[in-house]
Amino acid sequence: MKRLGTVLHLSAQKRLILKAEMPNVGELQLGSAAYTKTNRKVGWVHDVMGRVGAPYVALRVRRGVRAEGLVGQRLYVR
Numbered sequence: 350m351k352r353l354g355t356v357l358h359l360s361a362q363k364r365l366i367l368k369a370e371m372p373n374v375g376e377l378q379l380g381s382a383a384y385t386k387t388n389r390k391v392g393w394v395h396d397v398m399g400r401v402g403a404p405y406v407a408l409r410v411r412r413g414v415r416a417e418g419l420v421g422q423r424l425y426v427r
Contacts, residue, residue: 350425353383353394354406359416364395365408367424374404383408383424391419394426 354367371377374397381394391414396407408424410416 350384350388350427353377353424353426355423356419356421357405358420360407363410363416365392365410365416365419365424367406367408369397369404369406370423371426374406377406377426381426383426385419385422385424391416391424 352370354369354371357366357368360366377394377397379394382390383392383394384390390411392408392410394406395409397404398407399405
């Protein structure tokens with residue numbers, strides 16, 4: 350699994366906002382599934398935004414996932 354980033358906060362639209370940590374965010378596909386360290390699927394990549402050198406990622410959260418509990422955690426993609 351590749352490291353996606355660390356969850357910063359939950360947006361007003363109920364999206365998780367992450368600080369991207371991938372070396373090449375350009376290879377990230379919209380709709381890619383995001384997982385926790387324990388391989389639990391938490392959502393999908395909804396948007397990549399910000400500067401090229403310091404991008405952020407917005408995740409659409411999966412039903413049944415308590416998004417507030419993910420703040421501060423590192424998430425991954427396959």
